[in-house]
Amino acid sequence: MKDVGVLNTTFSPRTTRRGFYVVAIYAMGAIISAALGLPALVYLLVPPRVRRQSEWVEAGEVAQLMPGVPVEMTYRRNRVDGWKVSSEKSTSWVVKLPAGQIVAYSPICTHLGCAYHWEQARSEFVCPCHNSVFGMDGKVLEGPAPRPLDRYQTKVEGKQLLLGRLTQSDPTA
Numbered sequence: 001m002k003d004v005g006v007l008n009t010t011f012s013p014r015t016t017r018r019g020f021y022v023v024a025i026y027a028m029g030a031i032i033s034a035a036l037g038l039p040a041l042v043y044l045l046v047p048p049r050v051r052r053q054s055e056w057v058e059a060g061e062v063a064q065l066m067p068g069v070p071v072e073m074t075y076r077r078n079r080v081d082g083w084k085v086s087s088e089k090s091t092s093w094v095v096k097l098p099a100g101q102i103v104a105y106s107p108i109c110t111h112l113g114c115a116y117h118w119e120q121a122r123s124e125f126v127c128p129c130h131n132s133v134f135g136m137d138g139k140v141l142e143g144p145a146p147r148p149l150d151r152y153q154t155k156v157e158g159k160q161l162l163l164g165r166l167t168q169s170d171p172t173a
């Protein structure tokens with residue numbers, strides 16, 4: 001009778017040994033494929049934990065904020081670009097308004113994106129690029145800026161100020 005390996009229905013020690021090797025080879029192949037493929041599948045299908053955690057970042061201690069005195073806070077924020085997550089330095093101008101509300105502004109001028117600064121003597125935010133001027137409440141006082149300063153969501157946890165998503169300001173506000 002012709003030997004057809006594992007498909008042979010005749011039970012003999014030789015075909016049993018061959019069948020065992022074939023099954024063992026397939027099993028090892030499956031284990032190696034799973035070992036290599038599972039991490040790739042998890043990487044592709046499960047969103048990175050950092051993406052969920054990057055919604056809120058600690059900007060600094062609330063205790064450093066005095067009413068009516070803007071503070072430029074520097075912190076690190078995770079940036080998610082596709083599947084690449086990188087940590088980058090960010091800043092925000094944070095103001096504790098006289099009523100006690102804490103507001104965090106994007107450090108970018110709403111005209112053409114220059115960095116503005118706080119001028120204590122004038123009690124105004126001034127952008128040197130085209131002389132836009134913003135009040136402590138973020139509203140445009142002078143210059144070509146088309147809308148108030150953009151704001152980050154804020155919340156306080158313990159002693160820390162946390163910043164969330166950036167919200168674009170309303171031009172009519």
Ligand code: FES
Nearest residue numbers: 109111112127130
């Ligand atoms: S970029 Fe600020 S005024 Fe033009």
